[in-house]
Amino acid sequence: MRIFTWNINGIRAAVKKGFLEWFKETNPDILCLQETKAQFNQLDDSVTNINGYKSYWFSAERKGYSSVATFTKFKPVEVLNGFGKKEFDSEGRVIFTEFNEFVLANVYFPNGGRGPERLKYKLDFYDELFFYINKNYKSRKGIIITGDFNTAHNEIDLAKPQQWSKVSGFLNEERAWIERIINLGYVDVFRVLNPNVQKFTYWDQISRARQRNEGWRIDYFMVSEDIAGKVTFAEIHDTITGSDHCPVSINIEIN
Numbered sequence: 001m002r003i004f005t006w007n008i009n010g011i012r013a014a015v016k017k018g019f020l021e022w023f024k025e026t027n028p029d030i031l032c033l034q035e036t037k038a039q040f041n042q043l044d045d046s047v048t049n050i051n052g053y054k055s056y057w058f059s060a061e062r063k064g065y066s067s068v069a070t071f072t073k074f075k076p077v078e079v080l081n082g083f084g085k086k087e088f089d090s091e092g093r094v095i096f097t098e099f100n101e102f103v104l105a106n107v108y109f110p111n112g113g114r115g116p117e118r119l120k121y122k123l124d125f126y127d128e129l130f131f132y133i134n135k136n137y138k139s140r141k142g143i144i145i146t147g148d149f150n151t152a153h154n155e156i157d158l159a160k161p162q163q164w165s166k167v168s169g170f171l172n173e174e175r176a177w178i179e180r181i182i183n184l185g186y187v188d189v190f191r192v193l194n195p196n197v198q199k200f201t202y203w204d205q206i207s208r209a210r211q212r213n214e215g216w217r218i219d220y221f222m223v224s225e226d227i228a229g230k231v232t233f234a235e236i237h238d239t240i241t242g243s244d245h246c247p248v249s250i251n252i253e254i255n
Contacts, residue, residue: 001254004028005219007108007148007202007245011036011069015047017242023050023071028249030097031071032106034148037064058082060092067092068147070106074099083132088125101254102142102227105133109150113168122150122168126177130184138185142227144252145186148202148245149220153178153188156198157217159209169216187228189221189250190236199236205244219248230254 004026008014011033023031031053040048040057048055053071058081060066080096082089094107107129112119137143151174155161164170182188200215209215223231233251240246 001029001252002249003030004247004249005032005146006247007034007219007243009035009243011038014242019242029073032146033069034108036067036069038067039063056095058092058095061090066108068095068106068108070095070097072097083129085128088128102144103137105145107145107147109148111150119168143224145222149218151178152216152218159214169218181222185225186222187225189223189228189231190234193234199238201236201248202245219245221250
């Protein structure tokens with residue numbers, strides 16, 4: 001099974017840049033999108049009803065903001081939008097698709113870069129989300145958490161660790177949360193399979209950082225330890241354009 005994640009930075013803009021052609025050519029089993037920035041009723045049927053896939057959408061109350069979508073060839077046992085906390089669910093940040101062998105959380109984690117209140121919001125979101133996942137899923141099936149975590153873990157995960165050490169996305173308290181996720185029993189499968197590879201998944205558009213490959217690895221697959229060994233391949237597709245992020249994928253052996 002091939003699962004892709006991609007912060008698309010606006011689904012309508014991405015369609016104009018060839019997203020649908022990429023999707024059909026890539027043919028993933030499951031595709032998780034973050035920052036779709038659209039309400040379902042704003043989208044054409046050619047986007048929401050792609051042949052061979054069921055699609056599930058969770059939009060922020062504020063138009064043109066945040067929002068996530070999951071496309072899957074396999075019918076889920078259950079689909080859940082959000083995790084029951086109004087202050088977080090109003091921003092349309094997570095879809096759970098539960099299958100027989102695992103539950104997949106497609107998550108757009110908050111950005112903490114707009115001041116202390118948003119940093120607290122981001123860290124509170126981490127707390128609430130992982131409390132919910134561990135309470136409701138951890139004891140009964142494998143868990144895959146994927147999306148834009150908006151945090152780089154270690155110095156290898158960004159181009160300028162010293163210069164950006166005081167920037168949200170690489171603050172000590174944010175990095176500590178990634179460490180905490182790992183200590184909770186989740187595996188950063190790209191880093192485990194590629195321990196010394198420096199690849200990035202996000203580049204600042206304003207400074208044209210992609211041209212210099214001055215980026216961040218902030219898009220992850222965190223997989224619970226019980227099924228992490230079934231992940232045989234993890235890749236960052238940094239040649240794919242169309243967003244300020246690039247797609248990330250895993251291959252996982254699921255019966």
